[in-house]
Amino acid sequence: MSLLADSDGERIARIGRYQVLDRPPRADLVALVEIAALAADVPMAAITLVTDTEQHQVAAVGFDGSVCARAGSMCDVVLAGGEPVVVADAGTDPRFRDDPSVTGALGAVRSYAGHPLVTPDGTVIGALCVFDTRARELTSGQARALAGLADRVVDLLELELRTRELTATVEDLRRAQAELERSNAALAAFAGQVSHDLRNPLTALTMALSMLAEEGADEDAGRRFLLDRARNGTHRMQLLIDDLLTVARVGD
Incomplete structure (x- = not known):
């Protein structure tokens, strides 16, 4: 050597x-x-x-x-x-x-x-x-x-x-896991709160759009097009809120 x-x-x-x-x-x-x-x-x-x-x-x-x-x-x-x-x-x-x-x-x-x-x-x-x-x-x-x-x-x-x-x-990983679980719990709570907070105004908006569509059934095609787009948008938003609420319930 x-x-x-x-x-x-x-x-x-x-x-x-x-x-x-x-x-x-x-x-x-x-x-x-x-x-x-x-x-x-x-x-x-x-x-x-x-x-x-x-x-x-x-x-x-x-x-x-x-x-x-x-x-x-x-x-x-x-x-x-x-x-x-x-x-x-x-x-x-x-x-x-x-x-x-x-x-x-x-x-x-x-x-x-x-x-x-x-x-x-x-x-x-x-x-x-x-x-x-x-x-x-x-x-x-x-x-x-x-x-x-x-x-x-x-x-x-x-x-x-x-x-x-x-x-x-291993101790670092355990601490990271505990922090991740805490963050997931906080995120789930936040997602649940946000979904509930958004659902009520969105429901009101959807009803208002439906009423406008019924009142303007005989109006011009341009107005009908805009109302349909707005109603489709609220429908997609409702689906997103439902998904967000699902995440909150799962806590993932």
Whole structure:
């Protein structure tokens, strides 16, 4: 794998969306860390997410996860290269021999292996790490297991994120449905009121036109034509009002 180091802004934004910092360790992530320790046959393992200045051990086994400075940390080396880092003896490695977790100030780590956590968009957000207090090599099978588990860590983070997003979408749809039902009810009430308000004057107009037609039965053809058109218009309007009243009754 050849991944360039991601900008802090992209990484921090992605980590923020996962909502795992400053919260109790998630049980599913802790379970994966425990599997990683068993697969590598080591006493300690952790999921570390790295921001611009700190690394957050959001799940750990064999020790209490904490927040510490990013600069000079083991996981920062993984982040910088975007590739797995495997160290048989950190005490002899110039990159790690002065690290507090190696010197004894914070711990006595000797062997270390970290695999980058890479999101679907290619952002490296941290590492899945395994540690031992004795120098030792990681077998090829253990390295493959660590890589697979690192992918599963990202899968779990993404699954929880998508679940939250889907839940929010469903809630939005429910609110939209409730608003649509309210609007339909209001529209039905309005349609009913309008149809009733129009029916009475239209009925009066229809009667007046009928009376004019009867009184002017012997009048000229032009007047008869205009009256017929007016009566046809009122008839069409009556049909429209009936349709509007039907909609109001159905409430659709």
